[in-house]
Amino acid sequence: MKLSFCYFQKFCLHPLTLVLATASGICLGLLQPTIAAGLQSIGTAYISLLQMCVMPLLISAVLLSVGRMLQAGMSGRKLSALVVTIVVGLGSVALIASVCALIAEPGRSLDQQDQMLIGSQILEHESHSSDERSPSKFTGPQVIPENVFRAVSEGHNLPVLFFCIVMGIALGSLSSQSSEPVLAFVEATYNAMLKLIHWLMYALPLGLFCLFSAQVSKLGGGVLLALIDFVCLALFVCMLLMTIYIGIIWIKTRQSLLTVIIALKHSIIISLGTSSSMAAMPSTIEAMSDNLGFDRETANLVIPLGFTINPQGNVAVFSLMLVFMLQLYNIPIHPADVLSILVLSVLSGVAASTAPGIAGLTMLAIAFKPFNLPVDIGIFLLSAIDPVIDPLFTAVNVTGNAATTALVSPRSSAQRS
């Protein structure tokens, strides 16, 4: 009995099983969209289970890592190294994405028919949306929570992170005697969450199957097809960035490329399936610390923090979108504008990731306003291609933050040889 359970565990976690589950999910979504759409509820339940663990894990990971780092006498130099890496990282992402978009010129490739198709969809969308009032709009990133418990319950990650860092610093500066019980409790919570997620991984094949089939079944033609050039460009940029990130990790870890990819397999597949970088957070932390031997404390801090303030995927999409719209509306792009494009993409991308849920797209306004581009059109187009774009760029977020961890992490014991 125990043996067969053991085999079952191995089966569930085997990469081939995951690939098979994904592939069959996609097939079902393509061939039987109605059945596939019905599986959405199972998929959503699975994501909810994963996300249920995210907030406790985030809080405990950050508290623990900051507290322990302070106890171990971590210097401010480390933190500034992190900030520099993030800024440079995001800037280079925006640069790569913008350059690709400037070369590929997706905004000029829309022909008459594409425009007609998009136009009629916009008309329909605008005639319906005049009837509904949008729900409370996200008014911009806040950093300091007035009420941390409210921030936790509303899912505002950035204020929660801020609180945890500050609290972690405070805890770490207390005497060992006072802070240890709390840190021990936090550590136990942390490990418990990891265990819980580990168990959830056994259900990953089922979850992937349901999620992918539901996602694929919802893919309509229409605007998605009209924007196919843009989507292909996005896919290319995505692949390029992920290759760079995996390359960075590979160089830093000095293990074989295959080892790196296998270690990150869960993170990447979960991000593709759930479009939620938070849901992939636990497996990413595990992958970087256990499998690839980076410093766990660093991973515990950089990864939760990074998913909020280091969203490489968001920045890439927003800079692609910005260049696309500039080309579409025939606004000339002078060399001097490129700097504004980079800065605006980074700012709007970071602002978007601090927003709960889908309100993030409204942050596109930060990038569009200075160029007087119509924000509602940008949001409409992005929402239309979201089912394809979101998984891809979540994977970029995840691998990007793993790479940031690799760059900032000190040599851990596994590497010191």
Next chain:
Amino acid sequence: MVQLLAFVITLSLPSFVLADSSTQLSSLAPELERILSRGELIVGMHKEDSPPFFMQNRDNTLSGLDVELAYEISRSLGVSISFLRDAETFDEVVDMVKEGRADIAISSLSQTPKRALFVSFTKPYVELHQALLLNRLKASRYQVDIGQEASRTEEENDFAGYEWLTTSHIDIGTIAGSSYIDFAHRDYPKAQVVPFDSFSDAAASLLVGRLDAVLYDDAFVKSWTTHNTQEILFVRPLVISNRRDPIAIAVHWNERQLLSWLNTELEALESNGTLKKLKAYYLESEDWRED
């Protein structure tokens, strides 16, 4: 009055009744006598087609809401019909009636106080609304921030979210010689009103960014957007639901009986459902396009 009513109802029967009514003819008002003895109703109309109100078909016949209404009226009078389409602007259509070259004008005419100085209008048979075609790029320049928009109250506002239309110095294009020149001056006092000969000229100017908006009636704007969906990425149609544009028939100011008769006729067409059917076909559906 009652006598005339009875006479009119009798007239909807075959028109050979007229042949031995020569004694009754002389008790008619002069304008009605003129039309009936001529045996033809001259309807003034704009030279350019204005779908869905009046348009020329491939076989050179006319169709449209105004055309069908005109036929109903001529049928009711028991006379034939001819359309006089000399007018190059809508104001010129009004002139045709004022100068007596046409008996009545049915040409998607907006009932405005300025025109009512020179001609009489029936009660409106269609109520349109003002509509704008906005250049999206230019509108973004003025649009409020998303954050501010959220704090706006829910109350009914003519230009909810588009207040900049009335407060900024924008360029609004509209059709020369139409009522919309007056509407533009009245409702957008800070704007520069640019007249154009045709809607497509105005739209072309809007698309290249020389205008911020084009102002016209919602029927026309809707028709244009349906035909030009490829431009929707660049322009946005906006109906101002609180700005009504009443469409009525114009007659000479002195021809009170004709006016009275027309109002009665319109009332009858309203109550027997003809007007409703016409509006449903031409204004609320796109079916008329296929024919």
